[in-house]
Amino acid sequence: MVAPTEGYNLRLYVAGQTPKSVAAIANLQKICETHLPGRYNITIIDLMKDPALAQRDQIVAIPTLIRHLPEPLKRIIGDLSNAEKVLVGLDIAPT
Numbered sequence: 001m002v003a004p005t006e007g008y009n010l011r012l013y014v015a016g017q018t019p020k021s022v023a024a025i026a027n028l029q030k031i032c033e034t035h036l037p038g039r040y041n042i043t044i045i046d047l048m049k050d051p052a053l054a055q056r057d058q059i060v061a062i063p064t065l066i067r068h069l070p071e072p073l074k075r076i077i078g079d080l081s082n083a084e085k086v087l088v089g090l091d092i093a094p095t
Contacts, residue, residue: 007036007038007039007040007041007069008032008036008039008040008041008067008069008070008090008092009040009041009043009067009068009069010028010032010040010041010042010043010065010066010067010068010090011042011043011045011057011065011066011068012024012025012028012042012043012044012045012063012064012065012066013045013047013053013054013057013059013062013063013064013065013066014044014045014046014047014062014063015046015047015048015062015063016046016048020062020063020078020079021046021062021063023079023080023081024063024065024078024079024080025044027079027080027081027083027086028042028065028080028086029042030083031080031083031086031087034083035087035092035094036092047059047062061077062077063077063078063079063080064076064077065077065080065086065090067090074089074090074091075089076089076090
């Protein structure tokens with residue numbers, strides 16, 4: 001992982017340890033390790049523990065992935081199982 005000001009700064013909003021949440025976390029980590037090795041920072045936010053955080057990034061569905069850096073901000077909703085869709089959504093060139 002790298003400092004949030006370098007590479008990709010990603011925030012994943014989940015709701016507890018549901019199958020979709022667990023899958024989204026695993027899928028995101030796999031995608032980042034494959035396509036962004038050493039160039040990403042992931043923050044997992046569990047809205048079951050702190051639901052007020054959903055308002056900060058206007059979360060309406062979970063799991064939701066938000067790319068804060070590099071700008072512009074990007075959002076992807078779902079379990080991130082389609083790696084190609086995630087790469088396109090985050091503007092990451094496949095390696």
